Amino acid sequence: MDLIPAPSSAVRRPDEDFPLDATTTLTAPPGLADAERWLRGTLSAATGLPLGPGRPGTGIELVLDGALAAEAYRITVRPGHALLAAGGPAGALWAAQTLRQLLGPDAYRRSPLRREGWVLPGADIADAPRFGWRGALLDVARHFLPKSDVLRFVDLLAAHKLNVLHLHLTDDQGWRVEIKRYPGLTGRGAWRERSMVGYRSGQRRDDRPHGGYYTQDDLREIVAYAAARGVTVVPEIDLPGHTQAAVAAYPELGNTDVVDTAALGVWTDWGVSPHVLNASEETLRFFEGVLEEVLELFPSEFIHLGGDECPKEQWKDSAAAQARIHELGLANEDELQSHLIRHFDRWLAERGRRLIGWDEILEGGLAPGAAVSSWRGFGGGVAAAEAGHDVVMCPEQHVYLDHRQADGPDEPVPVGFVRTLEDVYRFEPVPAQLDAAAARHVIGTQANLWSEFADSARDVDYRAFPRLVAFAEVAWSELPAEPAERDYPDFERRLRGHLEVLDALGVEYRPMGGPRPWQRRPGVAGRPIEGPPPVR
Structure with missing residues (x-):
């Protein structure tokens, strides 16, 4: 009953346990087929029990309850019957995840260690999430992860009731999504000649080509x-x-009047490249073509277009960019970036989607329908929420999981601030200065894991866990009324x-x-930031 994330309420009924055996059944209506299929496949693999179909009122039963919110659920376990009532398909999946937790760690294995002794504890559980957006960013652009690692x-x-995977697919160091009308994006843009090892101060390189990309069928599979x-x-x-x-693959996308873009390759450094897109109509058409294929692959309401860390020096030096600013009646380069973001905000809205971008999209004026990843x-999230824009809170000072987990010499490639497990657990996504109306625009929160210093799934595991477990509880569980902080x-x-x-899932977390x-990564330089993170 020590559930993570903590449910809204959980009452143990010690005399009402439900032993499972080869006759135990699993039943669900057609509307909950995904949850039924997942639960049967997962529990049968772990327990060796067949969990065949049964009749209502017996065995493990999934039902819809229209009185519950879509992601809410109730679990009632009594002898011979475990009833999982959910407001919708999502709630049924979270109920199924909780049921697996009730069976203990062995229920997370892919093959049974035993076929007897499986018992669901008698209990009454009611639960619903605090936020609708409970996300994690996975950066596959800096270091590519094979499809199997993404599925894992x-x-x-x-397993931790997080419901958004923000997949960072493109960057200076690699393009990871197949776009059929522009094959050069993956033919040239999906690999780089070498990579930095650690931070640049260490002056180390791995002179091994790095790359990879997901075919459109790969992405359809991941989404499904x-x-x-x-x-x-x-x-x-x-x-x-x-x-x-992208500019290395299609040089005409760059600022050709100030730099020889034909000589550019995919960037082999970490950081922020000065080479940015030009703002021509032709470039807008190019990325409309990209996004047309992206929309076919991803049915999500939101499409993230970044908008962060765009150096303006090339635009300042470019006669073409300055002419574009004059042509559009803009004041400066910040407004030129805002023009690009506003264009795609309208373009996405016409297709029933919504743009979300990093908080730099506030500079020069925020597109009317855009949401902000703060x-x-x-600060950016507060300004956006107070202006009526939806916000996902993911401040680097609190929930960047590539930041180091402790001080000291043993932490591998130590970058950023020290963000301990407790620090992440103490994170509160809704700033106190927001009034009730603005606070409702905080639609969720997200932990971000950038991969410059995580070049494998093992490294991702180490940096993400167990801090992502703490974050999952922050995103799911309501704050206690008294005391007004979480019980670490x-x-x-x-x-x-x-x-x-x-351990049962094979996660190589930080002990x-x-x-x-x-x-450990002895001798690989990081970029630690000393002192506590600033409050912004």
């Missing part, structure tokens, strides 16, 4: 796999900055049992006492 990450999100587990995949196509890989602190000692107690779940010897 989806499973880990779903995630949807069957209650997870929405939100793609990010970053523009107008972080686009050197990453540079709370209780979470840490529950987490120590939950680590056995991560509570520090990294294992093979998780």
Whole structure:
């Protein structure tokens, strides 16, 4: 009953346990077929029990309850019957995840360690999420992850009731999505000649080509796999900055009057490239073509277009860019970026979608229908929410999981601020200065994992877990009324049992006492930021 994330309410009924055996059935209506299919496949693999179809009122039963919100659920376990009532398909999937937790860590294995002794504890559980957007960003542009690793990450999100995978697909260092009308984006843009190892101060390189991309069928599979587990995949196509890989593939996209873009390759450094898109109508048409194919692959309401860290020096030096600013009646380069974002905001809205971008899209004026991912602190999110725009809070000072987890010499490639497990658990996504109306525009929160210093799934595991478990509870569970902060000692107690779940799932998390010897990266330079993170 030590559930993570903590449910709204949970009452143990110690005399009402439900032992499972080969005769136990699993039943659901057609509207909950995804949850039934997932639960049967997962529990049958772990327990060895067939969980065949049964009749209502017996065995494990999934039902719809119109009185519940879409992601809400109730679980009632009594001898011979476990009733999972949900407001909709998503709620049924979260109920199924909770039922798996009730069976213990062995229920997370892919093959049974035993076929007897499976017991659901008698209980009454009622639960619903605090936020509708409970996300994690996975950066596959800096270091590509094979499709199998992405599918595994989806499973880990779903196991913790996180429901958005923000997939960062394009950047200066690589383009990872197949666009059939522009094959050069993956033919040239999907690989780089070498990579930095650690931060640039270490002056180390891995002179091994790095790359990869997802075919359109790969992405359709990822999207469908995630949807069957209650997870929405939100793609990010970053523009107008972080686009050197695209310019390397199609030099005409760059500022050709100030730089020889034909000589550019996919960037082999970390950081922010100065090579950005030009603002011509032809470039707009090019990315409309890109997005037409992206919309066919991703049915998500939101499409992320980045908009962050766009250096303006090339625009300042470009006669073409300055002429464009004059032609459009704009005041400066910030407004030129805003023009690009507003264009795609309208373009997406005409197709029934919504633009979301990093908080730099506030500069020069925010597109009317756009939502904001507030990453540079709370300030951008506060301004956006107070102006009536939806916000996902993901401030780097709190929930950037590529930032180091502890001080000291053993932390691998230490970058950013020290963000401990407790720090992440103490994160509060809704700033106190927001009034009730503005606070309703905080539609959720997200933890971001950038991959410059995480070049494999093992590295992703180490940086994400167990901090992502703490974040999942922040995103799901309501704040207690009294006291007005989360009970970290209780979470840490529950987490120590939950680590056995991560072990069963094969997650190579950071142990509570520090990294294992093979998780260290001695001699690889990081970029630690000293002192506490600023409050912004």
